Amino acid sequence: MTIKDTSSDVSTSQESIRRLSRRQYLRASLLAGVSAIAGCNRATSNIQPHAPGNVSESVPTKYWHDWPTIDAGTPPLEYTARVGAPLDPVTVEYSSEDDPWMREHALLFERALDSLGVPSKLIDRPLNQLYAQSWDTAGLENVISMSSQGPDPQRGLDPNPFLMRLHKANPSNYTNYWHPTINELLDTQRQLTGEPKRREKLVGRIQRLFAADVGDIITLFPNVITAANTEKWNGYVPTPGNGYTGDAFQWTEVNLQPKTDDTAYVKGVTTSMNSLNLPWAAGGDEELRLKFIYDSLFDASPNLDIIPALGTDAEVTGDETVEVKLREGVTWHDGTPFTAEDVKFSTEFYIEENSTSQATFYKPIESVDVLSSHRVRFNLKWPDASFTTQRLVRSAIIPKHRWEAIDSPAQHNPTEPIGTGPFKFVRWNQGTRFELERNDEHWMFDDDWRATALGEHATRGRGIERIIWINVGNVDAILGALTQGQLDAVGSTLSNAQADRVAASDAIEKLSTESFAPVAVKLMHSCPLIRDKEFRIALSMAVDNRSFIEDVLRSEATLPEGENYISELVSPWYTPETHHYRHDPTEARRILERAGYLWGDDDTLHFPNEDGWAAFLERIRNGNTHKRREELRQPDFSKRAQTTEGQS
The missing domain is CATH 3.40.190.10 (Periplasmic binding protein-like II)
Structure with missing residues (x-):
């Protein structure tokens, strides 16, 4: 496969985009982003779904853990992963009542998903319905949910208003996120009443783990205008x-x-x-x-x-x-x-x-x-x-x-x-x-x-x-x-x-x-697609939040360091050394390809097939959702595909 150097084309395109209106920017940027990466990935036609051995052919959204705060049989989200099948539309909910530019922010994610070949469906909900999920511990009703976080004063004084939501026993953990090490660290730091320096170190470690894991996507800290x-x-x-x-x-x-x-x-x-x-x-x-x-x-x-x-x-x-x-x-x-x-x-x-x-x-x-x-x-x-x-x-x-x-x-x-x-x-x-x-x-x-x-x-x-x-x-x-x-x-x-x-x-x-309250793009972790860390990282790399801040918000916002809930305004809890997956939609697609994902002739992303499907199921298993493909010693499926093509 030959990869065309499109950097100059993209630069010229982006320069022209900067002269456009907010809505024109988003539409033009979508076309520029797709054209720049089109053809880089192997288009796979006539995918015949096949699950090897006795492996299940599908995995629904379900509760993967025993949640002490949830009294429900199934999550409110219906989304199923199927071997070799094209992805169903990823639902993205937001409220245009939340901020004047929130619809454009939702379109930013529509653009990011489209650059990966992922179909999407935007859902504009009344703000009171969107925030009501904060009290509905059964979990999010859509794969992706975005909202501004309120300016309650205590959120700028202590890290726990945001971080304790990551705890398994917290009623506000409506993304069903669970990371065993983060849970242990949260339990320890919240009890350190007389050891502020030690607590700061633990909070920093929590942020670094969460950012590397892409537990959510934190796009920006918007100025209050x-x-x-x-x-x-x-x-x-x-x-x-x-x-x-x-x-x-x-x-x-x-x-x-x-x-x-x-x-x-x-x-x-x-x-x-x-x-x-x-x-x-x-x-x-x-x-x-x-x-x-x-x-x-x-x-x-x-x-x-x-x-x-x-x-x-x-x-x-x-x-x-x-x-x-x-x-x-x-x-x-x-x-x-x-x-x-x-x-x-x-x-x-x-x-x-x-x-x-x-x-x-x-x-x-x-x-x-x-x-x-x-x-x-x-x-x-x-x-x-x-x-x-x-x-x-x-x-x-x-x-x-x-x-x-x-x-x-x-x-x-x-x-x-x-x-x-x-x-x-x-x-x-x-x-x-x-x-x-x-x-x-x-x-x-x-x-x-x-x-x-x-x-x-x-x-x-x-x-x-x-x-x-x-x-x-x-x-x-x-x-x-x-x-x-x-x-x-x-x-x-x-x-x-x-x-x-x-x-x-x-x-x-x-x-x-400036604001200490981020725009948080919450991911429903009971969904099998979201449980795959390879997909979460690819999605994070596909989102061009820097351009959004510069061109849509005209720099009236702060760009976070990775997926960091804590603003630099919140001293001493801010942790600048968090992992940042830079914007690179081409590399994002390569990550998916190496993980076994496929693209159809219409460039729609498909779930992995055959041995790639077995690897996907291993990645979303309890205990593995915070590990990369290499940590699980899984092969590079893009190389396997090239070898197979060469032999044929």
Whole structure:
């Protein structure tokens, strides 16, 4: 076989592609990629399926392990590997509601699969359906599922919000991924409460193993792009993952200073709230907005440092005990003093009543002891290294005197929610409007406190009086209202084109910040095709995420080092020495060919045949799914095919 040198052709083609629009880029890049590699692989016609010996001729998607979190007979995905047969379409699910460019991102994978000869089917799902799989431990409903990861503050403070999903016993392991060594390392590192350096080394090893294994495909860390009126307001604070105007942090809202007599800050959003019940919130935007009313025990600064909130100091006093000193002089919005009894009640109430939004906080807690009016001790079920980071930051403390008489808290909808947070409840019109007013007594409105917490971004002055969220319905309507002065900021993310368009107005500015939340392309590991590490590596090498970032996102994103869930913003947990399978679709096809895969006359990829099929079955067997073909001492089937052709 002669391999044509097409590097100059590809370079010229890519240069012309860079001058095209996003959608034109994807279509042109698809044609360029396919034409550059067409003919490199042996087109096999008249494939006669044959399984050698007593080997099974097909393998369905099934549970390959006993999963302690799964109570189901079969996974929700139906996909079967058959000896010598062409691959059925690989289903790729995404939500165009997730990010403005998510459909183009799905087309990026359609292009990558097509370059390998793999048919695909794109499925655009409502965002709430896509994220509902996070609670459906039976597994993904499609072979590939992609989504942005939320900017919850604790995800930038500790590696476990992402890494513990890889654990076999984690309810959020909805890819059915299992790596025995990673499981052991996860169990060890999460218990190292007093050994941060040792824990860092273990987290680094986990990342290196996962990246080399291509457990998922992490394509990019997208910048958070928004737009806001900078003519009326001063003091916007860039926060990683949240942007300047998101709801995961309140730094902008407590720091803004009006330049006019208008002191009501109005944000346009596209999603509404369903209730005012924070502990049993549906998650997402509803939970984040309600947290403006409540405080956590600790908070995350714009630099992703852990800083005091209701708790001023946390001390690990034993392997399974943590004592927290509480802030004094704090009152609930109705004037009732805040005490340690509120912390004990909130925590044990969440445990007893199975609070949905607070599970991350209370999961390792056995009980809470009140040591004094402003000091508590948390007694844990097991040592938990992330308790003083992600879990305490994830907490939301509610008033005992308002909740202790509630019989059915999951169905409760407070008419006037009371917290200790920086803003007080004013009104809520379901589906249209949510309004809060400032809590003058809150420490975040102290100029000196903000100067310490926000550094160069801190402002001085009285600040805003009210925040109002208006559900406009769609982004175009928000942008129109923003340019007309009816809104002050966009509360959701924008594409480059949207932000540039609205920033043409003198009063409006495009605002962009980096993010610690990746776009994760999750692979369903119960699927026999995905279980083959050779295929996973080939798929990773077929995805041109660098060009996507440069040409579609116009460099408004960070390229990860391999399949690395942890951003370089998340210090000290970031691991730069992870294996990176460079973009090389030609080599990706060679990997598949050496592993025994075949191509039909129409360039459709077929599962291996004959001895290649037996080798495929060996690779997807339990214990082998993390090993390369060479580690299993399997032959190079491309050489076998060439020998056979030569003899014929």
